[in-house]
Amino acid sequence: MKYPEQRLNVLFVCMGNICRSPTAEGVFRKLLKDHDVEHLIGVDSAGTHAYHLGERPDQRACETARARGVEIRDLRARRVTAEDFERFDYILAMDEDNAANLRDLCPPNMTEKIKLFMDFAPEQQVRDVPDPYYGGQRGFERVFDLVTAAAQGLFAELNAHLSD
Template sequence: MAEPVRLLVVCLGNICRSPVAEGVLRARIAASTLAGRVELDSAGTGDWHVGEPPDRRAIANAASHGVDIAGLRARQLSASDYRRFDWLLCADRANLRDVRARAPADAHARIALLLDWAGVEDEGEIPDPYTGGASQFEHVYQLLDRAADGAIARLRREYPSRLG
């Protein structure tokens, strides 16, 4: 069997946007013909929440859409991620800038904005809902739901030999 395509979603603290993205992508891919052929993870550029579960509001919002992210734990982006993953997909331009700045010399992962990469919105950003309420978390979920459809389409186009 071919190597899986490996995607890492990155936001600031790995408790809101990136774990929801990981959960939505994981659920959508598991229900598709790509099941078992794509490896997903998420990380944050900061270390403030390492080891913590996602924000309770992110967990609740994802659960309201049938996506369980309660078992995820925050981790910080590491140098090995640049070698392990095919793509580092960032929530916003600040994350993109930080991820690019931290890239080690032997990095091979490609780095992009998630919404742009998935064909949802050119240079599109996923707003951080952390200081907001339920409507901000729902907006983020809706963006990521659209991104999941775009991600599957892109993976099928870009990796036909690895994904069958």
């Protein structure tokens, strides 16, 4: 299949950028690599708050991802910037609170870029990826399962877009 040279860019966003959004970034990067299209779609993650700037993802998120073949230890937390709304085609919030924060930061003519990540996995019947930070290991496993389902749905949509 022939793809255009234009690259799409996807930003995954949670609150602190140490649990959910780096997990989503890692899962989606691996999915793109497995399908040999990582050169066509740029991927990043960020937080709506500056709690953990420059830090690696939460150790529990790293261990959960690594156990499932995804490496995220190289990622570093950052905060969403004004430039992100220009740079990214899809800005995917992990929950409605972060989507609302993004809409508050976003220029009015770009709010259509902001979506809930779980909208790409309607079969999961949840709208938010729950924050596992204060929970146990089971929460990180659940996050990984949810973002994997949403990443597959997102990939299907982007792949169809790139194939046009």
